[in-house]
Amino acid sequence: MSAHASNASETARRTPPRTVEIKIQRRENPDAPAYWETFEIPYRPNLNIISCLMEIQKNPVTKEGKKTTPPVWNMNCLEQVCGICTMVINGKVRQSCSALIDQLEQPVTLEPMSKFPNIRDLRVDRSRMFDYLKRVHAWIEIDGSYDLGPGPRMNQDDVAERYAYSRCMTCGCCLEACPQYEGDQYIGPQAIAQVRYQNMHPTGKMTRDERLEAIMGEDGITNCGNAQNCVKVCPMSIPLTKAIYEENRETIIYGLFGWLKR
Numbered sequence: 721m722s723a724h725a726s727n728a729s730e731t732a733r734r735t736p737p738r739t740v741e742i743k744i745q746r747r748e749n750p751d752a753p754a755y756w757e758t759f760e761i762p763y764r765p766n767l768n769i770i771s772c773l774m775e776i777q778k779n780p781v782t783k784e785g786k787k788t789t790p791p792v793w794n795m796n797c798l799e800q801v802c803g804i805c806t807m808v809i810n811g812k813v814r815q816s817c818s819a820l821i822d823q824l825e826q827p828v829t830l831e832p833m834s835k836f837p838n839i840r841d842l843r844v845d846r847s848r849m850f851d852y853l854k855r856v857h858a859w860i861e862i863d864g865s866y867d868l869g870p871g872p873r874m875n876q877d878d879v880a881e882r883y884a885y886s887r888c889m890t891c892g893c894c895l896e897a898c899p900q901y902e903g904d905q906y907i908g909p910q911a912i913a914q915v916r917y918q919n920m921h922p923t924g925k926m927t928r929d930e931r932l933e934a935i936m937g938e939d940g941i942t943n944c945g946n947a948q949n950c951v952k953v954c955p956m957s958i959p960l961t962k963a964i965y966e967e968n969r970e971t972i973i974y975g976l977f978g979w980l981k982r
Contacts (some may be wrong), residue, residue, distance in 0.1 A: 740772060741828065769816035796818070808833060812953070817884035856912075860923055871923070887956040905937055
């Protein structure tokens with residue numbers, strides 16, 4: 721390639737596009753078939769996916785000029801904290817609020833997460849994920865069962881590990897990427913990590929056995945296939961594989977010797 725051609729190619733890469741092309745997988749209701757619609761909006765610097773969807777929502781006309789319904793999706797904090805705007809963007813599960821157009825290949829494809837029931841367009845029902853958190857009792861009661869005064873002293877390494885687990889925002893990325901999570905076949909890494917988070921704390925250890933039994937069923941921790949996809953897609957860099965390893969060890973010990981407590 722000549723120097724002139726190389727410079728022209730570099731200039732083309734640096735020149736921002738005049739428009740943004742967004743291809744959205746849509747569905748009118750849970751029982752309706754999925755279909756695709758393509759939209760084109762004016763480009764401006766620092767656009768994220770949420771901004772693009774809001775622009776389309778104001779004037780829902782496809783690239784071909786067809787008037788259509790405004791796309792439906794979930795959003796809340798817009799700071800990658802709540803996790804509710806998670807979707808599949810260009811084939812990768814992530815939060816749409818932190819997905820910048822300048823860093824994405826066009827056309828940008830938007831799909832709902834596939835591991836949760838699709839309600840409409842990009843909106844899914846993540847109730848099952850929260851049901852699993854209820855099952856493992858991923859909280860400490862504040863009804864007077866425990867002293868709410870100063871907490872017990874802990875090893876700083878344990879404190880640091882627990883902090884990492886506390887950053888989970890139940891976005892569902894780990895479940896979307898997990899090949900074992902399908903229907904009710906596997907409780908998933910996010911629930912197991914919360915078991916680890918609770919059981920590491922001296923107060924949480926008081927109900928440790930209850931949580932271990934919750935992940936020892938047919939859809940429990942033994943169904944992990946060690947694909948390690950979960951830790952690769954986690955936007956908060958949570959050590960999910962470490963949690964699975966540690967809780968797998970705990971459940972084995974509990975399964976062998978737990979009867980001594982009964």
